[in-house]
Amino acid sequence: MPQMPPDRTPLARIVNPDSVAVIGASDDLGKFGGRVIHYLIRHGYRGRLLPINPNRAVIRGLPAFPGIAAAPGPVDVAILAVPAGTLLREVEACAAAGVGACIVITGKLADAGPEGAALEARVAAAARAAGMRLVGPNCLGILNLADGAMLSSSLALEVERVRAGGIGMVSQSGALMGTLVSLGHRHGAGFSRCVSVGNQADLELCDVLEFLIEDAATRVITLYVEGLKDPARFAPLLRRARAAGKPVLCVKAGRSEAGAQAARSHTASLAGSHAAFAALCREAGAVLLDDPAVMVLAADALDRLPRLPRAGMGCAVIASSGGSTVTTTDMLAQHGLRLGAMGEATRAELRRWMPESHVHLPLDTGSFHDGTSEDGLGACIRAFMRDDDIGAVVVPMTTQPAMAARAALLPPLAREGGRPLLYVMMAGEVGDAARERLREAGFPFYDSVAHALGVLQALEAEAEGRGRAALPPPARPAGLALPEALPRGALTEEEAKRLVAAYGIPVTRERFAATEAEAVAAAEAIGFPVVLKGVSRAVVHKSDLGLVRLGLRDAEALRAAHAALLAAPVPLEGVLVQEMARGEAELILGARHEPGLGPFVLVGTGGIWVEVLRDVQLAPAPLRPEDARAMLRRLALWPVLQGVRGRPALDVEAAVEALVRLSWLAADLGPRLVELDLNPILLRAAGEGCIAVDARATLA
């Protein structure tokens, strides 16, 4: 009789099963089923192992069974690498036998097109009906290094020994996961559990993320994401990880249009807006990266090195080569890093070891009075680690005598100082002894300066996320409430402005006028000079069609402009007479609801520069004032807001206020908000506020 588990098998049991059946087990290492059983044995699986193969009585010295039904239960996990054609039958057999979960390595399902997707749906339905869980299909399984359970056919297991450690991983690409584990191992990194989720027919990335947050063996979490099944779960989980003190690092496919398109065809899931995803990660304190190699190396640094004391500190670059320290320094800025400004105590210590003329960062220990003394090296690094502005030390080593001995000095210095020290060994073979010493000391190293600086950039982002997690939640400004009746569809400029004005965002005074006479009366009430705009629900970009006339100084000019507008190629509902507002800089403020991810606001350089500079910052709504300020500071336009070349400092606080209020409007509208743009919103000198001169919005 098959034993049906009372409840669906928890992930902790799937990751660390008491019993594993390998469907299609084989003695042939060229076959998936051959490798799976080989790796389970080689890497010390300690549970019950059940090879399933109708044509063999013994496989790898173990008794084999002709089918899952014949295997003695209970079976926690069955691993299937069978052809797609027999998959449904095998999964049904597992379900009938009461297997807890199937890990389905078989591919060519939803990833291969509609036919495969239909088969995948039937497989998932069969499992669901039986209360059996699925990992995959189109996955490479699970590497549980903490318990020695390698439930995978990944070639990354083609080694003598795997290394357990604190890095957990969830990946939508099995091949990439195996590659990253192998890359990490070479650098001495250790992993807890690595789960390839494949097409996520049942268990999905967020399920595993949740498991890793609770998992005691996991200290740092890495994610390779192509598309989320349930995006709404993601940000709350990132925040939970942050609260649990576990940094999350993430590579998200699809930053480029070509990448996004390929990711869609790879796992048949929607990639979503990369910019929104990035903003969400930042807000939730996770670190979003482009390069999967840097993700693993940075996770290892967070696992094995002290963390940065706080975001925004500088770094020290020190080595016994002017060439390597100078070129490393030149590469800092492109990684968003800077040298530390050494304090007086640090300088005093350095002066003991070298001539005053060489007391600067980067520091060339070749300038030491006694050559590159080990005492001097230690003393300088200790001084850096106590310096208020030095968060990390980068050591770009070159070939030189006693490399390995020098390398061995560093781990205790970093641990004692409590700050990350990034050791770079660029050399090939002659650097291997030094690498080995660090591997033995359980300390990371990097083969290239670019990798080390990429890692440091990630550590900086982690520290920033840690700092943000300590902030109180955004506080709602008083008196904000949505109007009773909201317009729908593409709003007119007037409707859009009324909506934002209700949330306290300043807009230009204006009046709708159906006739020329009404327009003149409106202009006289508002005061010349005025702006005249043609009103048509059909037109989004009015200036593209010549429907905007600026600086009308008197009634005569107004009448001429009115006549010209009426001659426009689109039928107008009337005109808008508007005060002629002036400001020192043009911003764009925007808001939109991202399906599955929630409300977002953006701020950027406005006017014609929007498309040219693409100088835009995005964040999930609502915002704290400090979030809004940080967004403005990240703009290329920021120096203009502070006042350049004798121009006045602008009213940054007015922009912050408008952005915060817009973020609450976006939050309150929720999914009803398709999009809303204020472009431009004119920013005036400090104390003089800002004003939105154009607005457009679409509500669902």
Added chain:
Amino acid sequence: MPQMPPDRTPLARIVNPDSVAVIGASDDLGKFGGRVIHYLIRHGYRGRLLPINPNRAVIRGLPAFPGIAAAPGPVDVAILAVPAGTLLREVEACAAAGVGACIVITGKLADAGPEGAALEARVAAAARAAGMRLVGPNCLGILNLADGAMLSSSLALEVERVRAGGIGMVSQSGALMGTLVSLGHRHGAGFSRCVSVGNQADLELCDVLEFLIEDAATRVITLYVEGLKDPARFAPLLRRARAAGKPVLCVKAGRSEAGAQAARSHTASLAGSHAAFAALCREAGAVLLDDPAVMVLAADALDRLPRLPRAGMGCAVIASSGGSTVTTTDMLAQHGLRLGAMGEATRAELRRWMPESHVHLPLDTGSFHDGTSEDGLGACIRAFMRDDDIGAVVVPMTTQPAMAARAALLPPLAREGGRPLLYVMMAGEVGDAARERLREAGFPFYDSVAHALGVLQALEAEAEGRGRAALPPPARPAGLALPEALPRGALTEEEAKRLVAAYGIPVTRERFAATEAEAVAAAEAIGFPVVLKGVSRAVVHKSDLGLVRLGLRDAEALRAAHAALLAAPVPLEGVLVQEMARGEAELILGARHEPGLGPFVLVGTGGIWVEVLRDVQLAPAPLRPEDARAMLRRLALWPVLQGVRGRPALDVEAAVEALVRLSWLAADLGPRLVELDLNPILLRAAGEGCIAVDARATLA
């Protein structure tokens, strides 16, 4: 009797000497002199080897001599790694013994401060007086891999075997040079001659560069530059290398201010303006890089891979992992790269192997009908290599069955196709078999996607330089000649405009006026509205002091503005009455003479955006029209010049004309030009020209 060489020993003989004396030779590998002789022997030096040591009769089995005077001549090269205190005496002894050249490893000379610099000058003088050449001091010597003469104490030689090949290197950092050779070796790269020039007391970087251009063993040249002794030699040598078909790749210290400062203190040489150096490299067809590791890997790619057919082509990304191809694609843009647009023939070939839905770049061979077939892989790569828009193929491999066998397929495909193929093996240990197969095939590989894309970016720059080298020299527009009498010092706006107008650059109509009445008369002659500017030789940025009044519509407004200007805090020599010019975009055009490097022009986004965007392109003068056009295309402002959001396309050809004419002015002025700025120069719609509304200049 010492034999005095009839002429100074040529570099070819110093690099490949018939006889080498090692001053301070030793059996102790912990000492410089011990390592030098050890490496000479280990790596197969075939000439006469003369250990010099007063305390030993035999060293490494060779008869030792108490001093250089006692050694049998002629001695082509003596290597000295003696303490600074005895250096002068030893060099004098070598000079007296008729040694051809000394390689001085000893440091703490000009690099250590004024005292060391004085000693270095005496050492150099002693050598010069005797007609003896010097390499160094403060260098690591010469690695001549082509002939097996390792004249160096570099720890990079701590290997069984070094690998000869086509990469030549000159480095101002010996430790970095050794590291890069070791890094290259691990990737299978081979080197011809690597010369560490140290403080360049005699032989300098340009001497070695010249030697490598003529050297038959060298196919690609790499340079690590901190500062040039004679900058004027540099660009002509780069052009000679280009003409000889030898790409030059260069890392120049000092892109960052901190890096520039450290480079100065490292070799006591002026780093010069990094931007000017970069512009010079681009013009001369050399490739300037930030990361020394990328420089060596790119040089190896140029040595061992087919070159890009031409600049501007796209690339194909292909591998059997959706994860690795998608993340690689996402990383292209940050390296200035793009995917190729596949032609129909390529698509037709791909359709043979995979479903139509998966026929796109990046290409996941996991989507092949027959799995990741080797035939399909080969067929697709062959198709890419014939595609008009695909210049290179990137293969970011992940762990998978038959990795090494797959890797072995690639070198013949790349050679047959005649285009570079960049194979990335990110995995650690499990990727070593694949790496070994490529090493055996004499084919490069990369450990990280970032390195491969950095290399491809360098190959792209090389192809661009190759294309530029085929252009005819700039042609002088007719009728340009400097005025007889040039003003000197800081010019007034009028003087500066007269100067550029003489070279055919349009400037605003304007008149100087000493009194209010003269100003009114001038405005009436020019036509209202006008601009009024206070004239003072003491003021550079007039608008910062409120000395510019725009849009004066009539005599009354002019008089009021005139009175306000007279109340300014600086004494005025008078006012300038100027036509009120309008344009669609503001550019800055500039020119300056860079000491040692010659005349340069720049173009950028003008007005207040100059300091904010730093959107500037620099090039050596004079320019061809196509150079000027390329500079404009590289600006962030370029989309505005083409017309965005319904705005008109602007008069790019007028900007090109103005920039070319300014470049001839800069070339004609030569060192007399300190600096000259036209900011802003207003660019109008296509066909309507441009006009400079402000100008300032300083002539020596």
